[in-house]
Amino acid sequence: MVALSETELPSPTQDIKQLDRRIIARRLSVILMALLALAVVVNLALGASGTSLWGALGKLISGAELTTMERVVLWDIRLPRIILCILVGAALAVSGAVMQGLFRNPLADPGLVGVGAGAGLGAITSIVLGSLLPVGFQSLFGHYVTPAAAFVGGWGSTLILYRISTRGGRTSVATMLLAGIALGSLAGAVSGILVYMADDNQLRDLTFWQMGSLAGATWEKSMIAGPVILLAIAGSTWFAHGLNCLALGEAAAAHMGIPVQRMKNAAIFSVAAATGVAVAATGGIGFVGIVVPHVLRLATGPDHGTLLPNAALLGATLLLGADLISRTIIAPAELPIGIVTAVLGAPVFLWILLKRRGMVDQ
Amino acid sequence: MRHIAFAAALSLMATATPMLAAERILSIGGSVTEIIYALGGEDKVIARDTTSSYPVAAEELPDVGYMRALSPEGVLSVNPDLIVSEAGAGPAETLEVLKKAGITFIEVPDSFTADGILEKIAAVGEAIGKPAEAVKLSAEVENDLTSVAEKTATIPETERKRVLFILSTRGGRIMASGTNTAADGIISLAGGVNALTDFEGYKLMTDEAVSQAAPDVILMMDRGGDHGAPNDELLALPAIVTTPAAETRSVIRMDGLYLLGFGPRTADAALALAQKIYGTF
Numbered sequence: 030m031v032a033l034s035e036t037e038l039p040s041p042t043q044d045i046k047q048l049d050r051r052i053i054a055r056r057l058s059v060i061l062m063a064l065l066a067l068a069v070v071v072n073l074a075l076g077a078s079g080t081s082l083w084g085a086l087g088k089l090i091s092g093a094e095l096t097t098m099e100r101v102v103l104w105d106i107r108l109p110r111i112i113l114c115i116l117v118g119a120a121l122a123v124s125g126a127v128m129q130g131l132f133r134n135p136l137a138d139p140g141l142v143g144v145g146a147g148a149g150l151g152a153i154t155s156i157v158l159g160s161l162l163p164v165g166f167q168s169l170f171g172h173y174v175t176p177a178a179a180f181v182g183g184w185g186s187t188l189i190l191y192r193i194s195t196r197g198g199r200t201s202v203a204t205m206l207l208a209g210i211a212l213g214s215l216a217g218a219v220s221g222i223l224v225y226m227a228d229d230n231q232l233r234d235l236t237f238w239q240m241g242s243l244a245g246a247t248w249e250k251s252m253i254a255g256p257v258i259l260l261a262i263a264g265s266t267w268f269a270h271g272l273n274c275l276a277l278g279e280a281a282a283a284h285m286g287i288p289v290q291r292m293k294n295a296a297i298f299s300v301a302a303a304t305g306v307a308v309a310a311t312g313g314i315g316f317v318g319i320v321v322p323h324v325l326r327l328a329t330g331p332d333h334g335t336l337l338p339n340a341a342l343l344g345a346t347l348l349l350g351a352d353l354i355s356r357t358i359i360a361p362a363e364l365p366i367g368i369v370t371a372v373l374g375a376p377v378f379l380w381i382l383l384k385r386r387g388m389v390d391q
Numbered sequence: 392m393r394h395i396a397f398a399a400a401l402s403l404m405a406t407a408t409p410m411l412a413a414e415r416i417l418s419i420g421g422s423v424t425e426i427i428y429a430l431g432g433e434d435k436v437i438a439r440d441t442t443s444s445y446p447v448a449a450e451e452l453p454d455v456g457y458m459r460a461l462s463p464e465g466v467l468s469v470n471p472d473l474i475v476s477e478a479g480a481g482p483a484e485t486l487e488v489l490k491k492a493g494i495t496f497i498e499v500p501d502s503f504t505a506d507g508i509l510e511k512i513a514a515v516g517e518a519i520g521k522p523a524e525a526v527k528l529s530a531e532v533e534n535d536l537t538s539v540a541e542k543t544a545t546i547p548e549t550e551r552k553r554v555l556f557i558l559s560t561r562g563g564r565i566m567a568s569g570t571n572t573a574a575d576g577i578i579s580l581a582g583g584v585n586a587l588t589d590f591e592g593y594k595l596m597t598d599e600a601v602s603q604a605a606p607d608v609i610l611m612m613d614r615g616g617d618h619g620a621p622n623d624e625l626l627a628l629p630a631i632v633t634t635p636a637a638e639t640r641s642v643i644r645m646d647g648l649y650l651l652g653f654g655p656r657t658a659d660a661a662l663a664l665a666q667k668i669y670g671t672f
Contacts, residue, residue, distance in 0.1 A: 077468035098467065101492040106464045228592035229572075230459065230479055237460045244462045245484035361438065361465035362456025 054335035057328060061342035065115070068349040072111050075353060077360035078102050110246040113254065114352050115345040117243075117311050120258040120303035122344025123265055125318025126325075126336055130272035131296045132202050138318040139304040143186035143209050146216035148308040149239070151182020156234050157223045175238070176250070176309040183305035186212055191297060200293045241312035241367030243352050254306045261303035262341055268292045269333035276331065314367050316374025317344055323381045412520040413473030413495070417466065419458050420477025422654035423499055424449050426515040427475065429655040430524045438469035445648050445656075463488040475518045477501055501653070503576030505536040508653050528655065535658030536580070543582025543665055552668050554583035555606030555636065557625075558593050565596045565630055573651035578610070580661035583668055598630035608668055609636045612647040643667045 074082040080102040088095055095103075124139040131137070139145070155178035190212055194205035227235065271292040274282040283289050307314075321344045325336055348366075351373060355366040415437045418424040424443035427436055438453040440461075455465050458476065463485045466474070471494055478501040480486070489496060497518040499511050509529050516525020556574035558566040568574035569590035578585050586606040587596075609631065626637045636642070645667075649660050 077462070077465045078470075079468065097493055098470075101488060102464060102467060105488050105491055106467070225595065233457075233459055234481075237457075242460065244460065245482050247484055247487075356462060356464060359456070361453050361462065361468045362441070363460070363462035363465055365460070 050330040050332070051335065054329035054332070054339060057325075058335070058339055058342065061339055061346065065342055065346045065349070068346045068353075069111055069115075072114070072349050072353050073103065073107050075357060076102065076107055077357060105248075106246075109248045109251050110243050110352065111349065112251040113243055113246040113310060114348045116251065116254050116258045117307040117314065118317060118344040118346070118348030119262060119341035120254075120307040120344075121314065121317040122321035122340040122347075123262050123337055124300040124304045124307075126322035126333070126340045127265055127268075127272065127296050127300055128318070129322055130275060130333055131293065132206065133276060134206075135323065136319070139300055143190040143212050143216075144183040144301050144304045144308065145313070146213040147186025148179040148183035148305060149313070150186075150216040150220050151178035151180070152238050152309075152312070153220045153223045153227075153235060154178055154182070156231050156238065157227045173249075179309040180305045182216075183308060184301055186216065187297065187301035187305075199290060200297070202293075237365060238312045239367070240365030241314040241370075242355075242363070242365050243311055244356075244363055246310075250310045254310050257306045258303050261299040262337075264295060264299045265337050266334075268295055269337050272296070272333040273331075312365075312367065314348070314370055316370045316378065317347060320374045320377050320381075321347060324377070327381065327384070413471075413518075415469075415471045415473070416519060417455065417469060417471035417474045418443060418449075418476075419455075419461075419474060419480050420499070421445065421648045422501075422511065422652040423475050423477050423515055425648075425652060425654040425656065426512055426528075427519060429528055430512075430516055430519065430521045432519045432521055432524075435519065437471060442648070445652075461485045466494075467492060473497065473518065475499060475515060503571070503573045503653055505533075505540070505580065507576075508536070508655075508657055509533055511653070512655070532655055532658060536661070539580065539658050539661045539665065542662070543580070546582045546669065550669075551582065551584045552607040553586040553605060553635075554578045554581075554608045554610050554668065555586040555601070555604055555634075556610045558612070560625060560628065563628055565598075565601055565628070566593055567596050567601065568593050573653055574610070576653065577650055577657070577661055577664060580657070581664035581668060583608070583664075596630070598628075601630035602633045604634075606634055606636045607639070608641040608643060609634075610643045610645070610650075610664070612650065613644040 070082075078098070080099055082103065085095055085099045085103055088099075121139060125137075128137040128139055129135055152175050155175045159174055190205055190208055191200065193208045193212075194201050224232065224235065271282065271287045271289070274285045274287045275289070275292075277285075279289055304318075321340050322336060325339050325343060329335055329339065348370070351366055351369040355364045355369045358364055414435060416427065416432065416435045417438045418427050418436050419440040421442040421444060424436070424439050425445055427433065428446050428449065433448065436449070436452060438455055439449050440458045441454055441456060442458060443449050443452075453469050455461060455469060458480045460482065461480060466485065466489060474480075474489065474494060474496045476496065476498050478498055480498065486496060497514075499514045499518070501507065501511065509532065512525050512529045512532060513522075516522045516528070556568040556572075556578065558568060558574075560566075567587055568585070569587050569592055570585065571591045572593060575585045586604040587600075609625070611625075622640070622642050625631060625642060626640060631637050643664065645660065645664065649656055650664070652660075
């Protein structure tokens with residue numbers, strides 16, 4: 030009750046504080062954009078092969094021919110990878126922020142809409158049973174069978190979860206949370222059966238898929254993932270204000286004129302689309318969806334109007350950084366990026382918890 | 392005179408380099424690397440994958456990672472003009488980029504039989520431009536394999552030992568080899584009988600299925616370190632304690648690549664395994 034009256038009638042000092050935060054958030058956006066641009070240049074310039082970006086640029090300007098090595102490394106390897114990094118990082122971070130707002134739970138992540146478990150099941154199914162597909166089908170889709178199956182699996186499980194938790198046109202997030210756990214273990218069990226059927230090589234493919242990697246980044250993947258993710262992120266700015274109001278509770282949000290059910294639909298399906306595509310393109314990459322929104326909330330507060338775009342920027346930058354580490358630290362081999370994000374993300378997450386606890390204790 | 396010398400030089404070049412000979416070879420897969428070294432092609436090898444751990448000299452080469460998760464730029468960074476690989480290298484996206492960069496990629500067939508090894512040697516020899524050496528090595532290996540086969544053929548059917556290959560016992564659960572694996576192949580080359588033949592590949596076994604398989608000998612990969620204690624633990628597992636192997640304490644541990652590589656050393660490995668199983672020859 031106390032909290033509610035405080036938000037309804039902001040004290041003058043709080044007003045100033047909020048204004049400050051908005052200014053800080055705007056400045057942060059500029060800083061994050063600069064960081065992202067820097068990360069793009071660094072990722073384009075550095076890599077195991079030592080191909081020089083500057084040398085290639087010089088040749089382009091002077092009109093000289095690029096060597097095959099320069100063309101392949103810069104154009105076919107590094108650039109599509111950077112674009113996919115930006116897309117996936119932004120998708121995961123924004124989806125995380127949206128889910129935390131929607132569930133009003135700081136631990137919520139995109140996995141809660143069932144995308145993760147469903148996508149995992151889809152990927153496992155395609156890896157283990159892919160050889161049973163008719164040959165013509167295989168050659169038609171080639172190595173896109175696994176990403177496609179992951180996307181279908183992710184979407185399918187979100188749809189099921191949505192059906193289960195929607196009664197009389199109202200979606201209950203609490204039911205969704207619980208049903209998500211049940212559906213997750215069901216998908217896990219079916220995955221387990223498939224893992225049991227898998228042979229040695231399939232098991233290894235599976236392990237690497239679960240650890241995530243951008244090594245398979247191609248222009249085609251970026252072109253497929255790009256529109257979906259950009260649309261989902263752009264859409265999320267539409268319900269940013271709604272998520273702010275939702276922080277006060279569903280009834281309060283409805284009284285403030287928010288079309289709560291429509292907003293929930295939009296949020297759930299944009300998250301499912303963005304993370305479905307992201308997971309399909311790169312496998313499992315953890316912690317971005319949790320760490321990025323929390324870091325930003327600590328810095329600039331919970332306003333989704335600034336949180337969501339900043340999350341997109343920071344998520345993209347973070348994933349570029351993680352990918353740089355993943356592809357250079359044990360070069361010429363490569364560390365799966367899921368390991369890097371977990372190693373970097375888990376300590377940050379713990380630090381956030383400690384800091385938060387400190388704030389609560391005071 | 393000059394014409395003759397020129398023609399001679401030309402024909403020499405033509406025979407020595409049937410295709411554009413590779414100068415910088417990336418070798419992927421433990422057995423492929425072994426074969427390249429055995430063919431005397433090691434001076435052209437500039438990098439290897441994680442599974443290529445023999446001969447020891449190969450370990451000093453840059454490691455491009457696990458063969459099914461190759462990084463495109465990592466591979467390009469060692470600047471190979473030829474990649475010779477065991478079956479199953481990937482991912483497909485990486486191979487596509489490498490093809491674009493103009494690198495020749497040759498996949499060598501893999502099967503777990505004596506003939507499979509000879510085919511592999513021929514394919515590697517062809518790939519690295521040493522077909523004559525390959526014929527020679529192949530003849531030697533075939534000879535060795537035949538002599539092992541002749542020795543093991545003398546074992547009467549009734550005295551053949553049932554061998555259970557265990558890949559891992561993590562958490563007390565046994566992952567064992569069925570048919571169509573390198574383990575299955577080496578067991579039969581060594582004159583043993585695979586104790587598990589009702590499935591393909593490696594599978595987690597229930598304890599009862601292991602008891603029922605009743606192996607006379609347990610075969611494992613040697614991961615180095617203390618041998619005594621793990622054997623006690625292994626033989627005390629409920630699945631194994633009832634088997635003939637536990638009674639006679641027959642556990643054989645051998646180096647993984649030596650035992651399962653299916654390369655030039657396989658005849659040796661089969662003979663060594665046969666000696667450990669039967670104690671003779």
